Amino acid sequence: MTDTQPIPLDTLIVCPHCDAAYKLRRPGVGERAKCQRCGTILISPRRKAGLQIIAVSLAVAILIIAATVSPFLTINAGGVSNSVSILDAALAFSDGPLLALALTTAALIIFVPLTRALLSIYVLLPIVMDRPPARGAMQAFRLSEALRPWSMAEIFAIGCAVALTKITDLADVAFGPAFWMFAALVILVVIQDNFVCRWSVWTSLDKTQKS
Amino acid sequence: MDVTGQNAEIVSARDLGVVACTRCTQVWPAGTQTCGRCGRAIIARDDKSLQRVWAWWLVGLMCYIPANIYPMLRTRTLFRVQEDTIIGGAVELLHHGAAGVAIIVLVASVVIPLGKFMAIAFLAISVTRPSSVSNHHRQMLYEVVEYIGRWSMIDIFVVAIMSSLVQLNTLAAINPGRASLFFALSVIFTMLSAQAFDSRMIWDVHAKREGAPDNE
Ligand SMILES: [Zn+2]
Ligand SMILES: [Zn+2]
Numbered sequence: 001m002t003d004t005q006p007i008p009l010d011t012l013i014v015c016p017h018c019d020a021a022y023k024l025r026r027p028g029v030g031e032r033a034k035c036q037r038c039g040t041i042l043i044s045p046r047r048k049a050g051l052q053i054i055a056v057s058l059a060v061a062i063l064i065i066a067a068t069v070s071p072f073l074t075i076n077a078g079g080v081s082n083s084v085s086i087l088d089a090a091l092a093f094s095d096g097p098l099l100a101l102a103l104t105t106a107a108l109i110i111f112v113p114l115t116r117a118l119l120s121i122y123v124l125l126p127i128v129m130d131r132p133p134a135r136g137a138m139q140a141f142r143l144s145e146a147l148r149p150w151s152m153a154e155i156f157a158i159g160c161a162v163a164l165t166k167i168t169d170l171a172d173v174a175f176g177p178a179f180w181m182f183a184a185l186v187i188l189v190v191i192q193d194n195f196v197c198r199w200s201v202w203t204s205l206d207k208t209q210k211s
Numbered sequence: 212m213d214v215t216g217q218n219a220e221i222v223s224a225r226d227l228g229v230v231a232c233t234r235c236t237q238v239w240p241a242g243t244q245t246c247g248r249c250g251r252a253i254i255a256r257d258d259k260s261l262q263r264v265w266a267w268w269l270v271g272l273m274c275y276i277p278a279n280i281y282p283m284l285r286t287r288t289l290f291r292v293q294e295d296t297i298i299g300g301a302v303e304l305l306h307h308g309a310a311g312v313a314i315i316v317l318v319a320s321v322v323i324p325l326g327k328f329m330a331i332a333f334l335a336i337s338v339t340r341p342s343s344v345s346n347h348h349r350q351m352l353y354e355v356v357e358y359i360g361r362w363s364m365i366d367i368f369v370v371a372i373m374s375s376l377v378q379l380n381t382l383a384a385i386n387p388g389r390a391s392l393f394f395a396l397s398v399i400f401t402m403l404s405a406q407a408f409d410s411r412m413i414w415d416v417h418a419k420r421e422g423a424p425d426n427e
Contacts, residue, residue: 016233171383202236
């Protein structure tokens with residue numbers, strides 16, 4: 001620990017949360033490398049993870065587009081009915097200064113999840129096919145990671161449940177096809193996030209770029 | 212599954228004279244400016260981190276005040292128009308006997324946001340002086356704050372869904388109030404404040420104290 005001979009940097013891995021340094025030993029498939037100090041998962045490789053993430057991302061992209069435009073919830077009260085799509089819900093804040101909020105909401109529940117799905121496909125497809133990485137793959141993955149906390153489709157879904165319990169005593173509410181699409185989407189988004197081993201992606205982007 | 216052997220003493224990258232990229236975890240010699248792999252600026256310890264934490268924290272808190280003063284929802288029914296603030300709405304629910312829902316609303320929109328402000332402030336203060344709370348607990352607190360932060364947006368989404376759905380011509384209409392904008396801004400600024408916090412600092416203070424115990 002105190003000797004001054006240079007440490008081969010490639011053999012080290014450092015926990016980004018607590019700065020603990022470890023000698024890198026690649027865990028086998030299905031195993032996980034965990035930081036002993038703070039418990040952050042450092043490496044969690046999975047067999048065929050790339051292909052699975054691409055499939056899930058593709059499904060997410062299709063579901064978002066479909067769920068955005070088709071009717072989502074329908075309300076009935078005293079002979080009057082009203083159907084809304086997810087885009088309508090996002091754009092509910094449309095008067096005056098609230099317009100900024102409408103755009104933010106639309107971004108958080110539609111555009112950010114969609115962008116992340118497309119970026120994942122762009123980054124991972126060449127890696128899975130053993131091709132050199134796509135142009136700007138590093139930047140694309142970087143953007144996708146930066147957007148991660150701002151992708152809020154799953155929070156919106158729980159928000160639907162809360163809103164419905166508040167409305168039910170006021171009117172009848174019916175679920176449109178988009179509601180079920182969105183429910184499926186939320187499960188897929190969670191899977192998509194938990195499948196990605198960030199360390200593996202960075203390492204393969206790095207390797208393919210050097211050669 | 213661990214990378215190192217069991218019971219080995221854990222060494223910080225800083226003590227090894229190396230610095231790691233916080234985005235892609237690639238390790239570089241100390242003093243490296245930018246990560247050669249992903250291009251992120253490498254900062255051994257972000258001295259400006261706490262300043263940014265406090266700046267976002269303050270703006271977030273400033274937005275939280277109007278979020279509670281202005282009405283969150285405007286409900287128009289056949290005979291009357293009603294404007295509810297966050298707390299006013301919860302009190303209303305309480306009068307209608309829906310104590311359970313009222314408590315949920317209060318926890319989600321008042322207790323959790325205020326708890327987040329206090330937790331971030333505590334963490335930011337705790338890394339500048341010896342703390343009686345263990346590093347593990349503080350790291351856990353930080354992860355909880357980061358995780359819960361996003362979920363506060365649920366209030367905004369509920370308002371969005373209700374006000375787009377309940378538009379029944381003359382019968383009833385719900386519209387968002389000005390507070391929704393401030394509440395959303397408050398949530399976003401608090402998230403930025405938590406993201407600006409460099410959690411490696413939690414572990415630094417500990418190492419410093421152990422290394423030089425008589426350096427008070
Ligand atoms: Zn760690
Ligand atoms: Zn990097």
